[in-house]
Amino acid sequence: MATLAADDLWKYYGDFPALREVSFSVSGGVCLALLGRNGAGKTTLLRLLAGLARPARGSVTILGRSPREAAARARLGVLGHGIAVYDELSALENLTLFGRLYGLAQPGRAALEWLERIGLAHVRDSLVREFSRGMRQRLALARALLHSPDVLILDEPFTALDDRAVGLIQDLLGQALAAGRTIVMSTHQLREALELATHVALLVRGRLAHFGERTAEMVADPGWLYRRYGEA
Amino acid sequence: MRFLRRSLTVAAKDLRSELRSKEALNASLAFALVILLLFSFAFDPTAETTREISGGLLWLVFAFAGTLILNRSFARELANDCLDALIASPVPPSALFLGKALANLVLLLAVELVSLPVFGVFYNVRWTPYFGPLLGVLVLATWGLAVIGTMFSALTVNLRLRELMLPVLVYPMIIPALMAAMQLTTVLLAGEPVSGDNWLWVRLLVAFDVVFTALALALVETVLLG
Amino acid sequence: MGDAMRRTILYAMTALGALWLARNLYVILLALPDEVAQGAIYRIFFFHLPAWFTCFAAFFAAGLASLLYLIRKSPGYDAFAAAAVEVGVAFTAIGLVTGMVWARIIWGIWWTWDPRLTWAFITLLVYVGYLMLRRAIDEAAERAKNSAVLCIFAFTSVVITYKAIDWWRTQHPGAVLSFRTGGGTIDPAMESMLFQNWFALLLMAAALVLIRMRQERMAREIDGLRRRAHAL
Numbered sequence: 253m254a255t256l257a258a259d260d261l262w263k264y265y266g267d268f269p270a271l272r273e274v275s276f277s278v279s280g281g282v283c284l285a286l287l288g289r290n291g292a293g294k295t296t297l298l299r300l301l302a303g304l305a306r307p308a309r310g311s312v313t314i315l316g317r318s319p320r321e322a323a324a325r326a327r328l329g330v331l332g333h334g335i336a337v338y339d340e341l342s343a344l345e346n347l348t349l350f351g352r353l354y355g356l357a358q359p360g361r362a363a364l365e366w367l368e369r370i371g372l373a374h375v376r377d378s379l380v381r382e383f384s385r386g387m388r389q390r391l392a393l394a395r396a397l398l399h400s401p402d403v404l405i406l407d408e409p410f411t412a413l414d415d416r417a418v419g420l421i422q423d424l425l426g427q428a429l430a431a432g433r434t435i436v437m438s439t440h441q442l443r444e445a446l447e448l449a450t451h452v453a454l455l456v457r458g459r460l461a462h463f464g465e466r467t468a469e470m471v472a473d474p475g476w477l478y479r480r481y482g483e484a
Numbered sequence: 485m486r487f488l489r490r491s492l493t494v495a496a497k498d499l500r501s502e503l504r505s506k507e508a509l510n511a512s513l514a515f516a517l518v519i520l521l522l523f524s525f526a527f528d529p530t531a532e533t534t535r536e537i538s539g540g541l542l543w544l545v546f547a548f549a550g551t552l553i554l555n556r557s558f559a560r561e562l563a564n565d566c567l568d569a570l571i572a573s574p575v576p577p578s579a580l581f582l583g584k585a586l587a588n589l590v591l592l593l594a595v596e597l598v599s600l601p602v603f604g605v606f607y608n609v610r611w612t613p614y615f616g617p618l619l620g621v622l623v624l625a626t627w628g629l630a631v632i633g634t635m636f637s638a639l640t641v642n643l644r645l646r647e648l649m650l651p652v653l654v655y656p657m658i659i660p661a662l663m664a665a666m667q668l669t670t671v672l673l674a675g676e677p678v679s680g681d682n683w684l685w686v687r688l689l690v691a692f693d694v695v696f697t698a699l700a701l702a703l704v705e706t707v708l709l710g
Numbered sequence: 711m712g713d714a715m716r717r718t719i720l721y722a723m724t725a726l727g728a729l730w731l732a733r734n735l736y737v738i739l740l741a742l743p744d745e746v747a748q749g750a751i752y753r754i755f756f757f758h759l760p761a762w763f764t765c766f767a768a769f770f771a772a773g774l775a776s777l778l779y780l781i782r783k784s785p786g787y788d789a790f791a792a793a794a795v796e797v798g799v800a801f802t803a804i805g806l807v808t809g810m811v812w813a814r815i816i817w818g819i820w821w822t823w824d825p826r827l828t829w830a831f832i833t834l835l836v837y838v839g840y841l842m843l844r845r846a847i848d849e850a851a852e853r854a855k856n857s858a859v860l861c862i863f864a865f866t867s868v869v870i871t872y873k874a875i876d877w878w879r880t881q882h883p884g885a886v887l888s889f890r891t892g893g894g895t896i897d898p899a900m901e902s903m904l905f906q907n908w909f910a911l912l913l914m915a916a917a918l919v920l921i922r923m924r925q926e927r928m929a930r931e932i933d934g935l936r937r938r939a940h941a942l
Contacts, residue, residue: 303571304571334568336566349493350569649842652842660867691870
């Protein structure tokens with residue numbers, strides 16, 4: 253059974269089709285890099301996969317279930333454009349909160365462990381409001397990984413980050429992949445994404461123009477895929 | 485049950501957030517005090533007639549000051565896209581709604597319980613006899629206000645004119661609850677117990693609360709999920 | 711059913727309704743005798759009472775359509791709900807104005823907190839809120855979904871409010887608008903005219919709803935075309 257499958261997805265905004273006939277499936281240990289120009293529909297697709305919106309037609313299945321079922325959502329980790337942590341709470345409070353919402357047995361301990369892993373243990377009681385962009389993104393990723401999800405959905409995780417933060421995130425994602433998780437990640441940072449990716453997909457105006465394994469050409473020349481589909 | 489526990493987690497989070505900054509709480513309290521002051525010019529605080537409308541005045545204060553708190557309810561989730569994270573979590577949207585409504589209930593009651601003594605002092609109204617029933621009326625009516633207000637906060641969360649739309653939508657709909665609350669409060673502040681015909685209003689409050697809570701729990705998932 | 715045929719039926723309905731109303735007006739104003747107790751002004755009754763029935767029917771239909779929209783997600787239901795509310799609001803306003811005019815002539819005052827007038831005013835505000843919400847949301851599916859929920863709340867609210875006001879007025883009695891004719895049974899000619907006018911108004915209401923639905927459908931198409939043009 254595929255870990256994550258999209259079947260004939262259509263999404264309309266009014267009468268305008270933002271996604272058309274998008275179908276693909278990935279299994280455990282796959283990291284799918286979702287590429288496409290701005291407005292191609294990447295965020296829309298990720299929101300459908302995460303169960304944040306309903307498709308007009310077609311279906312999404314996560315581990316055989318709809319992403320709207322609580323059992324599926326418990327196995328899902330989501331990181332969108334917004335970091336989805338509360339500015340007015342501390343790092344520890346944020347992670348503990350999400351630990352509770354995800355039904356972890358010991359949310360406080362899990363929160364502390366993750367704060368160590370992302371290097372924010374020393375500021376655990378500081379309010380997120382005071383954090384830098386890199387610190388926030390690290391915390392956001394910890395929130396997404398806190399409950400050890402089988403599937404990770406990330407919308408442009410590397411945007412506006414410095415090398416150290418990027419490196420840390422790549423490490424964490426690499427570890428998740430090695431443990432058999434599935435990752436779907438949209439990005440404009442081709443190089444960073446392609447290092448991790450096992451598969452690559454390209455969205456052109458709502459359609460899936462390309463879906464396949466990462467090739468040597470793509471790694472050597474990140475812009476290759478865009479040019480191939482006339483998107484350069 | 486897990487549903488209730490998750491609702492309480494959400495409620496606790498909202499309360500902690502609000503108590504850190506106290507923005508909405510302070511604004512609401514200040515607004516309540518200002519309205520009480522303005523009413524003292526509109527209605528002679530010493531007149532016997534004012535005593536007759538005391539319940540009405542009080543609930544006008546609560547309703548107006550309350551919208552400042554209700555507006556924040558879902559709006560506080562917009563920063564950093566926190567609402568998405570909550571919807572993507574295994575927490576059912578109805579539990580999310582219930583938690584927020586509970587938090588709003590607490591905050592609204594806080595404003596009301598501070599305004600009440602001030603009102604008593606300004607208008608020379610004794611609110612301590614029958615405080616038990618009075619508290620009961622406060623809780624029942626405020627719950628109605630919280631349910632409608634939280635629901636419409638979810639409905640209007642993505643709108644530019646959110647702050648304008650919320651009062652326009654909420655006030656006409658809570659009129660039955662306000663009527664009941666005003667009538668019961670006037671009776672209780674006049675130092676009489678609830679009796680006879682007035683039990684009708686208690687029944688109305690309960691019915692209002694039950695019907696709209698059920699409706700909100702059923703429909704909130706549709707509203708939050710695109 | 712082709713669009714031309716739909717249009718023809720619509721014109722026919724509107725024409726029929728308008729003619730019937732015109733004929734009714736003639737009869738009401740010129741042919742029927744004056745009423746004993748109230749004089750000429752009682753003729754407004756023939757518009758006042760049907761206006762209430764029509765507006766209540768419209769709001770009920772809108773609530774039903776909203777429920778159906780939430781179940782079926784077909785945009786036709788949303789268009790119907792919006793149209794029905796608009797027509798309902800119009801008829802509520804007619805009911806309010808006719809009531810006020812009647813009160814002015816008979817009682818000498820423009821407004822009395824009569825239960826029905828009060829209820830009508832509240833209902834007007836509730837559904838004006840609905841119309842405002844619709845205007846405030848640009849995206850069609852979002853607008854349909856949220857206004858459907860609001861419509862269900864609105865109808866529940868107007869029903870509860872009706873009962874509540876009734877009880878309030880029994881405790882705080884005040885002037886009550888009543889169109890009781892001066893003793894005895896109602897003249898059969900008047901009764902028949904009452905029903906005839908009601909049906910004529912219902913016909914006009916239905917025609918208006920259908921016209922409004924057409925507009926909604928066309929607006930949706932234009933919206934889709936506009937988005938498509940932007941995407942290119």
